[in-house]
Amino acid sequence: MAPDAPGGHAVPAPLTPPLVELRPLVSADAATIASWSLDPRFVAGADWTPDLSLEVHVAFQLRIVTDPPADLIRLGAVHEGELVGYVDLHGHEPRRRELGYVIGDSHRWGRGYGGAAARAGLAYGFGVLGLTEIWAEALTGNTASVRILQGLGMTEIDHGAPGPYRRFTISVGS
Template sequence: MTSPVERVFLRSLELADVATYVSWGRDRTFCEHAGWTVDRPAVELEAHWRALIEQPKPDHLRRAAVAGDVIGYVDLAGAEPDRRELGYVVGPSDRWGRGLGGTLARLGLEYGFDVLGLQEIWAEAVDANRASVRILASLGMTETGRGQDEPFLGASSHYRRFSISRARWITVRVGSARGR
């Protein structure tokens, strides 16, 4: 699959990516964690992804994460000119536990601040999904409050909200570059 030395980068979604995203729909663990409908027919998933690629929504920028193969995607959603919501997914589930989630979230912040010129990026993670909460905190995002209740893998939970400003991100990035 993906080795730690492979460079991960973001690019536009392509029609050639559809088969990869459809294959993730057969990964029950992935679907349950990512909030995808479990056992959705492949033909429906294919139509969904084709529509996203051919008719992207202006308030929902999705970039494919690539390291040799497509390994996930990053979302920056919202209509505000200076502020967007970060989302990221690593698939399929056998790629989890390798640090890719943190890499994708970091790339999403870099893209949002450096390419889109955003001033603030926010994100939510379900409290019961400890890995996602850790990733957001490790990037220097500050917890800003509690979001809506959201079950996770059959357990009661809720969203935790985080945000980071451009100025804070510059400080965090400079600090992490010095630590290398």
């Protein structure tokens, strides 16, 4: 609650999503990202390979940070100076890429970081990269990610198509 309003009544504090800023990842981030693999709920929700050692995850994440594939832009999602996730813009088409986002570990879920990171990813894709279309997938059972994508104004495509993923798209000016 915010300080009392005139008359002695408490005024609810405004509900605002957390600010997430995007920044390039640095080598030290690999250990942080890899540590999320120790959270079984995160591993399942993020569709990461279970039962890999922390060392394997660190090595993989370090490779992604220091020598990413040519078709991947991965940016750290930071809240109040702390890495809370990352955003991917993936693809080789000059005006179209896939948006991905991960918030780790699972104790951060449900706090607005996913929506803030995805929104920042769209802004980066359209504003910085000059994309005209961004698409995304969410596991059918990941209702939180589906809600985030819908909340961003993305349109579901292939609705009802068989498979584990639901696909969404948004174009510049949508």
